[in-house]
Amino acid sequence: xxxxxxxxxxxxxxxxxxxxxxxxxxxxxxxxxxxxxTQAKTKEIAELFAFGNGGSATDAQELATLFLSPGGDAAxxxxxxxxxxxxxxxxxxxDVGVDVxxxxxxxxxxxxxxxxxxxxTSGNSENLIRAFAEASRHGMLTVxxxxxxxxxxxxxxTIDYLFVAPSTSVHRIxxxxxxxxxxxxxxxxxxxxxxxxxxxx
Numbered sequence: 001x002x003x004x005x006x007x008x009x010x011x012x013x014x015x016x017x018x019x020x021x022x023x024x025x026x027x028x029x030x031x032x033x034x035x036x037x038t039q040a041k042t043k044e045i046a047e048l049f050a051f052g053n054g055g056s057a058t059d060a061q062e063l064a065t066l067f068l069s070p071g072g073d074a075a076x077x078x079x080x081x082x083x084x085x086x087x088x089x090x091x092x093x094x095d096v097g098v099d100v101x102x103x104x105x106x107x108x109x110x111x112x113x114x115x116x117x118x119x120x121t122s123g124n125s126e127n128l129i130r131a132f133a134e135a136s137r138h139g140m141l142t143v144x145x146x147x148x149x150x151x152x153x154x155x156x157x158t159i160d161y162l163f164v165a166p167s168t169s170v171h172r173i174x175x176x177x178x179x180x181x182x183x184x185x186x187x188x189x190x191x192x193x194x195x196x197x198x199x200x201x
Contacts, residue, residue, distance in 0.1 A: 049110065049140075051082035051102045051131060052119035055174060059119050059181070066185045074189050082106075082131075102131035112139035117181070120144075121173045123151025123164070132158040145180055147173030 048067055050060035060081045067079035082102045083089055092101045106116060116135035118128040123146030135142050136158035144159040147167060153159060165176035 047109075047111075047113075048077065048079040048115045048117060049082055049106060049135075050079065050117045050119070051128065053083075053125055053127065055170075056119040056121060056125075056177075057081070057083035059174065059177060060117070062178075063117060063119075063181045063185070066182070067188070070185075070189060075192065077188070077192070080109075099126045099130055102127050103134040106131055106134045106138065106140070110135055110138045110140050114138075115141045115143065117143045118145070118153075118159075119177055119181075120151070120153060121147040121170050121177075123148060123153040126152075128153065129156060129158075132156060143184070145177045147177070 048064065050063045051057070052060040061084055064079040064081040064084070067077040070076060082105050088105065089101055092104055096104065102118070110116065114135075116131065118125075118131055120128050123144075128144070129152055132142050132144065132153075133156070142158060142160045144153045144162040145165075146153045146162065147165045147170070149166065150162060150164040153162060154164065163177075163180050165173045165180075167173050167176070
């Protein structure tokens with residue numbers, strides 16, 4: 001690595017973590033700076049939690065992957081599919097019950113700034129209904145994707161935005177839901193894209 005590249009790397013690190021390069025030898029001041037920096041960075045992060053059962057679990061995993069690996073110049077955004085960790089899922093199903101498999105994870109990891117997205121073809125999955133209740137209790141933004149007429153998901157007040165694919169065909173419902181979450185992902189990317197000043201590249 002060239003000296004210039006090394007200097008640029010140090011400059012970038014100093015910009016991110018100024019307390020590491022400060023002249024202060026006071027441990028209390030240093031710890032206060034570390035704490036403030038950590039809190040500021042934490043406030044900037046909103047995580048997306050996606051969940052569903054069966055084929056909808058696969059769609060939830062794809063949605064999380066879209067955010068984690070958007071491709072091109074887009075920045076990755078934190079996301080997690082709640083059915084991805086088989087150890088956690090099987091432990092919760094075995095020790096507590098299938099109905100709380102998503103709610104328990106949201107209770108452990110969810111914060112007010114986070115987003116919970118649940119997918120169900122029927123709209124009647126009890127573990128999704130409980131997950132939305134838990135997410136709402138934590139102040140998370142909740143988004144539901146359902147089929148038919150929305151099922152139980154259309155009857156609860158814990159889903160902020162519900163998208164219903166009005167069909168009785170599971171195939172058509174899943175196709176519509178795939179389109180919906182891809183559009184939501186594209187809108188998110190557009191919202192996070194650097195704003196361009198007219199007349200400048």
